[in-house]
Amino acid sequence: MKIPFVDLHAQYHSLKTEMDAAIFKVIEEGAFISGGYAHRFEEEFKAYLGLAHCVACANGTDSLEILLKAMGVGIGDEVIVPAMSWISTSEAVSAVGAKPLFVDVDDQLLVDIEKIESAITAHTKVIIPVHLYGNPVNMPRVMEIANRHGLRVIEDCAQSHGARVDGKLAGTFGDAASFSFYPGKNLGAYGDAGAMATNDAALADVARMIANHGQKGKHNHLIEGRNSRMDGIQAAVLSVKIPHLDAWTDARIKNAAIYDRYLGPEISKPNIHSGKKHVFHLYVIRSKKRDALSAFLKEHGVENAIHYPVPLPLMPCYTSHPEQAKSEFPVAADAAGEILSLPMYAELTEEQISYVSSLVRKFELGI
Numbered sequence: 361m362k363i364p365f366v367d368l369h370a371q372y373h374s375l376k377t378e379m380d381a382a383i384f385k386v387i388e389e390g391a392f393i394s395g396g397y398a399h400r401f402e403e404e405f406k407a408y409l410g411l412a413h414c415v416a417c418a419n420g421t422d423s424l425e426i427l428l429k430a431m432g433v434g435i436g437d438e439v440i441v442p443a444m445s446w447i448s449t450s451e452a453v454s455a456v457g458a459k460p461l462f463v464d465v466d467d468q469l470l471v472d473i474e475k476i477e478s479a480i481t482a483h484t485k486v487i488i489p490v491h492l493y494g495n496p497v498n499m500p501r502v503m504e505i506a507n508r509h510g511l512r513v514i515e516d517c518a519q520s521h522g523a524r525v526d527g528k529l530a531g532t533f534g535d536a537a538s539f540s541f542y543p544g545k546n547l548g549a550y551g552d553a554g555a556m557a558t559n560d561a562a563l564a565d566v567a568r569m570i571a572n573h574g575q576k577g578k579h580n581h582l583i584e585g586r587n588s589r590m591d592g593i594q595a596a597v598l599s600v601k602i603p604h605l606d607a608w609t610d611a612r613i614k615n616a617a618i619y620d621r622y623l624g625p626e627i628s629k630p631n632i633h634s635g636k637k638h639v640f641h642l643y644v645i646r647s648k649k650r651d652a653l654s655a656f657l658k659e660h661g662v663e664n665a666i667h668y669p670v671p672l673p674l675m676p677c678y679t680s681h682p683e684q685a686k687s688e689f690p691v692a693a694d695a696a697g698e699i700l701s702l703p704m705y706a707e708l709t710e711e712q713i714s715y716v717s718s719l720v721r722k723f724e725l726g727i
């Protein structure tokens with residue numbers, strides 16, 4: 361049986377008629393950039409989140425960078441980021457001239473909240489918790505630390521559309537949230553797209569200006585900004601998809617439960633603390649023989665991946681002493697050698713999950 365890691369084709373086919381019509385309409389109207397499509401999606405997405413402001417932009421890396429800039433973060437400042445994330449999280453910090461302060465992760469591979477406080481210095485301005493794999497960080501505790509130290513918080517929600525902590529949506533705890541709609545994300549466009557969301561009107565205002573060349577109205581450049589707009593086709597695609605997001609999320613959660621059941625107690629499965637709604641952007645297991653397991657699954661037609669094989673502070677762009685960095689980030693370094701992401705999407709069937717799980721059990725346990 362051949363099982364892809366993600367199956368964007370299956371989702372497209374379930375929406376084809378409506379999707380094709382929506383895309384053609386944008387082309388017909390020539391509403392490629394400044395049409396009303398991005399604005400419409402902003403309205404829909406802020407309603408979904410229950411936040412006052414949403415600013416659409418070109419991708420989820422830009423949204424992090426623009427939010428940092430809009431908060432006035434720059435040279436000499438520090439921003440706390442987890443050791444385990446996609447590089448955008450730390451890249452955005454460096455891009456505004458600030459320094460990423462890496463903090464090791466906990467047993468869920470999320471930023472270790474116990475270690476945040478000791479990382480804070482007089483130069484620290486912002487904390488960026490990442491809701492990695494769709495598993496939300498314990499935000500009430502992060503906010504308590506941030507408030508005590510006068511720090512601002514940007515939630516990196518690129519992998520966590522619809523996740524919740526104690527019933528409250530990820531992205532609604534911090535000062536602002538950053539979203540990616542990269543095609544493979546839980547809510548994905550047909551190209552690059554991103555968005556910022558916040559209840560802070562002044563912050564949204566500045567972020568919107570930065571994303572559109574610093575303009576307040578046409579040809580009135582109050583500051584220098586950049587070109588980071590969501591294009592009309594991507595916005596129209598997202599508007600077709602957003603009514604389905606909760607059903608897709610439910611299907612991911614159901615599929616994760618099926619994996620849990622078929623993999624059985626002997627396999628190391630996602631670790632989720634109580635009170636969390638994990639939306640399973642990725643379903644990540646651990647194995648002491650990870651590389652061999654990965655190859656075994658591939659031989660049997662099951663695509664799989666590693667998120668991420670090298671923790672950020674061990675990357676060549678951040679250190680020339682990876683061995684020393686390893687000892688500073690032991691939990692992330694350890695996990696990086698064992699984690700394996702199995703196929704996960706709404707359209708997976710029980711039969712496919714059973715097949716993948718039986719291969720994992722066969723390899724790991726010989727049964």
Ligand SMILES: *Cc1c(COP(=O)(O)O)cnc(C)c1O
Pocket residue numbers: 419420421422445446448449490516518519539540541542552553554
């Ligand atoms: C995907 C991702 C981003 C960046 O999003 P792009 O739209 O690809 O720029 C940022 N942070 C995390 C954690 C991501 O997974």
